[in-house]
C-alpha cells in the first residue's frame with residue numbers, strides 16, 4: 122500500500138490486516154511495553170481477542186493496518202471513526218522500538234486516511250508518560266491541543282488536521 126525508505130535502512134509498508142494476522146497481533150498486544158500503555162493492564166487470552174479481531178477487521182468504521190519492515194509484519198496501526206474523526210492507536214513489536222517506525226507509520230497512515238477519504242482529522246488521547254508515542258506523533262505533524270485527566274490518568278489530547286497533508 123504505502124512505502125517510504127528515505128534515510129532509513131529498512132522499507133516501511135502498510136497493508137490492511139486480514140484474519141491471518143490474528144495471532145501476531147495478539148502477541149504484540151501482550152508484550153510488556155504495550156501492556157503498560159493499555160487500559161487493560163494484563164495479557165489478553167486468544168478467546169477474548171479473536172472475536173474482537175474478527176469484528177474489527179471487517180468494521181467499515183475502522184481501518185486496521187499492519188506495519189511492515191522489508192515485508193515483515195512488525196506492528197499494527199488502527200484508525201477508528203468517532204464523530205467523523207479518526208482515533209489512532211498503534212503498537213510495534215519491542216525489537217523494533219526506537220528505529221523511527223512509529224513516526225514513519227503515522228506519516229504514511231495520515232496519507233492513507235486522507236487518500237481514502239476516511240476522515241479529515243486524526244486524534245488520540247495519549248498517556249503523558251508515553252514519551253515515545255508523543256514524540257513520534259509530533260514528528261508526524263500532530264499537535265498537543267489539551268492536557269486532561271482521562272480514565273483517572275493524565276493524558277494529552279493530540280490531533281492532526283489532514284488539510285495540509287500531501288497524498
Ligand SMILES: CC(C)(COP(=O)(O)OP(=O)(O)OC[C@H]1O[C@@H](n2cnc3c(N)ncnc32)[C@H](O)[C@@H]1OP(=O)(O)O)[C@@H](O)C(=O)NCCC(=O)NCCS
Nearest residue numbers: 155158211212213218219220221222223224253254256257
Ligand atoms: C510508543 C511506540 C509506538 C513508539 O514507537 P517507535 O517506533 O519506537 O517510535 P520512533 O522510533 O518513531 O520514535 C519517535 C521519537 O520518540 C523517541 N522515543 C521512542 N521511544 C521513546 C521512549 N520510550 N522514551 C523516550 N523517547 C522515546 C525516539 O527517540 C524518537 O525521537 P527522535 O526522532 O527525536 O530520536 C512504541 O514504543 C510502542 O509500540 N509502544 C507500546 C504501545 C504504545 O504505547 N502505543 C501507543 C499508544 S496509542
